[in-house]
Structure formats: C-alpha cells, structure tokens
Amino acid sequence: MSDPVEQACPINPVIDLVFSRWTTPILWVLDHHGRLRFNELQRHLPTITPKVLTQRLRQLERDGLVVRTYHAEIPPRVEYEISDLGRTLTPLFKAITDWSAAHLPAVSAARHAYDAAREEEEAWAQG
Amino acid sequence: MSDPVEQACPINPVIDLVFSRWTTPILWVLDHHGRLRFNELQRHLPTITPKVLTQRLRQLERDGLVVRTYHAEIPPRVEYEISDLGRTLTPLFKAITDWSAAHLPAVSAARHAYDAAREEEEAWAQG
DNA sequence: CAGGGTACTTTCCTATAGGAAACCACTATA
DNA sequence: TATAGTGGTTTCCTATAGGAAAGTACCCTG
Numbered sequence: 223m224s225d226p227v228e229q230a231c232p233i234n235p236v237i238d239l240v241f242s243r244w245t246t247p248i249l250w251v252l253d254h255h256g257r258l259r260f261n262e263l264q265r266h267l268p269t270i271t272p273k274v275l276t277q278r279l280r281q282l283e284r285d286g287l288v289v290r291t292y293h294a295e296i297p298p299r300v301e302y303e304i305s306d307l308g309r310t311l312t313p314l315f316k317a318i319t320d321w322s323a324a325h326l327p328a329v330s331a332a333r334h335a336y337d338a339a340r341e342e343e344e345a346w347a348q349g
Numbered sequence: 350m351s352d353p354v355e356q357a358c359p360i361n362p363v364i365d366l367v368f369s370r371w372t373t374p375i376l377w378v379l380d381h382h383g384r385l386r387f388n389e390l391q392r393h394l395p396t397i398t399p400k401v402l403t404q405r406l407r408q409l410e411r412d413g414l415v416v417r418t419y420h421a422e423i424p425p426r427v428e429y430e431i432s433d434l435g436r437t438l439t440p441l442f443k444a445i446t447d448w449s450a451a452h453l454p455a456v457s458a459a460r461h462a463y464d465a466a467r468e469e470e471e472a473w474a475q476g
Numbered sequence: 477c478a479g480g481g482t483a484c485t486t487t488c489c490t491a492t493a494g495g496a497a498a499c500c501a502c503t504a505t506a
Numbered sequence: 507t508a509t510a511g512t513g514g515t516t517t518c519c520t521a522t523a524g525g526a527a528a529g530t531a532c533c534c535t536g
Contacts (some may be wrong), residue, residue: 223351230406231373231374231377231378232446232449233373233374233442233445233449234373234374234375235449235453236448236449236453237368237373237444241364241368243493243494244494246358246360246361246364247360247361249362250368251358251392252357259512259513260443260512260513260514261511261512261513263514271494271495271496271497272514272515273494273495273496273514273515274493274494274495275514275517276513276514277493277494277516284459284463284464285456286455286456286458286459286460286462286463287456287459289404291392296502296503296512297502297503297504297511297512297513298502298512298513299512299513300416300512300513300514302421305450307455307456307459310448310451311448313444314444314448315360316423316446317440317444318363319358319364320361321437321438321441322359322360322362322363323438323490324437326362327362328413329366329412329414329469330432331413332411332412332413332414332434333411333413335394335410335413336410336411336413337411340414347380363502370523370524371486371524386482386483387482387484388481388482389485396525398524398525398526398527399483399484399485400484400485400524400525401486401523401524401525402522402527403483403485404524416507423532423533423534424481424482424483424533424534425482425483425532426482427482427483427484427485441493442499
C-alpha cells in the first residue's frame with residue numbers, strides 16, 4: 223500500500239499477474255483445450271519462442287494459475303493445465319471478450335476520426 | 350484475423366488498448382475524480398513523468414476513451430475526462446477489483462508455497 | 477525584472493523484455 | 507548411422523519503453 227500508484231489503482235497488481243505479454247494467450251489456450259504438453263502449447267501459439275514459453279509457464283505455475291505435471295517416463299512427458307484458481311479468471315475473460323465485441327468497433331472508429339482530423343489540420347496548416 | 354495470436358486469444362487487442370502500462374491508473378483516476386487538468390492528473394499519479402503522461406493521454410484520446418478539452422484562454426487550460434466509451438469499462442474494472450479482492454491472497458499463498466518448495470529442493474540437493 | 481504557473485516537448489540515457497539460433501541428453505525409428 | 511521428437515536451457519543481440527532533466531512560449535504577480 224506504500225506505492226502511490228497501486229493506491230490510486232487497485233487493478234495494477236492484476237495486470238502484472240494476468241495481463242502481461244503472453245500470459246492471457248497461454249491461459250486462454252489452456253482454458254479451451256484442457257491439459258496440453260509443451261510442444262502442443264507451442265503449436266497453438268505459433269509465434270512464441272520456447273524460452274519465453276518456459277518463462278511464462280514458470281511464472282503462471284508460481285502464481286498458482288497453472289499446474290505442471292511431470293511424468294518421469296522415457297521420454298519424459300510434461301503436461302500443463304489451468305488450475306482451479308486460474309479457472310476463476312474465466313468470467314473475467316468472458317467480460318473482456320464481451321466488451322471487445324461490443325466496443326472495439328467504436329475504438330476503431332475513434333482512431334480513424336482522430337487520424338482524419340489530424341490529417342485535415344496538417345493540410346490546413348500547409349495549404 | 351491473420352495474426353495467429355489474436356486468433357488464439359480475442360483478449361489481446363483489449364490488453365493493448367486498456368491494460369498497457371499507465372493506462373488503467375489514468376482511466377481509474379479520471380473515473381473517480383471527474384474532469385481534471387494536466388497538473389492535477391500528475392498530482393494524482395505522483396510517479397508518472399510529464400512526457401509519459403502526455404503520451405498515454407494522446408493514445409487514450411485517439412482511442413476515444415478520454416476526451417481532451419482545450420480552452421484557448423490565457424494561460425491556456427486543458428481538461429481531461431473519461432468519455433462515454435471509456436465509462437463502458439467501469440463494470441470491467443469492478444470485475445477485476447472484485448477478482449483481486451477474492452483471489453489475490455490465493456496467488457500470494459501459491460507464490461510462497463512455490464518458493465518454499467524450491468528452497469527445500471535446493472537444501473536437499475546440497476545436504 | 478525575477479520567479480512561478482500552464483501544458484507540454486525535446487534530448488539523452490538505460491534497463492529490460494523478448495527474439496533468434498544453437499545446444500542438451502535421451503530414445504525410438506528408419 | 508542418421509534423423510526426429512521430448513522439454514527445455516543458454517547465449518547473444520536488439521528494439522523499445524520509459525525515466526531524468528532541461529527547455530519552451532506565454533503571461534501574471536510581486
């Protein structure tokens with residue numbers, strides 16, 4: 223509570239936790255496909271590198287959002303799945319996708335309007 | 350839709366929009382204090398630099414989440430307020446703070462457990 | 477005439493995240 | 507014998523975000 227930013231905005235800690243780069247895609251995939259092995263996950267996230275995938279999975283495991291199961295077979299097999307705690311995020315994700323469906327077009331329109339206005343200003347300044 | 354990551358996770362565009370660094374604190378402050386001037390905003394976000402504040406405000410304005418009103422007085426006066434579109438995020442923010450209140454302690458506990466397990470492993474490997 | 481307030485902009489610097497590519501030990505398969 | 511597949515690790519490199527500090531143009535106040 224000593225951090226004034228967190229004092230001003232209680233959402234911040236959740237952002238670091240859930241909405242940092244690659245964490246939501248990983249959770250999303252695990253939430254929709256069940257337990258997956260490392261390479262299966264990689265196939266679902268085609269542009270992620272193994273290094274970063276490992277990093278994010280470790281972080282998610284440490285935060286209790288993902289469960290890692292190591293099978294000491296030959297060859298070794300590792301499975302990742304979303305935890306019960308991770309599953310409590312599902313309604314949040316739904317709320318976000320709903321907002322997205324409802325309001326992203328408006329954002330897009332706002333951007334176009336803003337850019338058009340700026341262009342007009344520039345043309346006016348020149349002509 | 351050509352980006353495979355966005356295909357895998359419809360939440361991603363919203364993250365770029367709303368949950369990138371400083372944007373939620375700014376929206377949060379504007380949502381709770383109404384229209385504010387540049388320096389007032391700065392006072393509410395004590396650690397933000399003017400450069401970054403300007404950058405984020407421009408971005409939020411472009412995305413239609415914040416309205417900037419310029420008063421051509423002397424000295425000039427500028428006011429920022431959350432837009433109607435920005436206000437549609439309020440229930441989302443509430444959902445996130447609710448989740449935070451309910452589940453952040455579990456995350457914290459998971460971290461401690463993970464760290465403790467790692468320490469134990471190391472001690473076992475050494476002794 | 478110095479100093480302060482407004483809303484920024486500009487310059488410079490640095491820390492870090494993240495990507496590319498190679499590597500690792502092991503085994504089954506061809 | 508060579509190749510592929512397992513789940514990563516290691517090294518190196520770079521782009522960019524973001525911070526610090528100073529500057530800007532204008533005016534008012536003392």
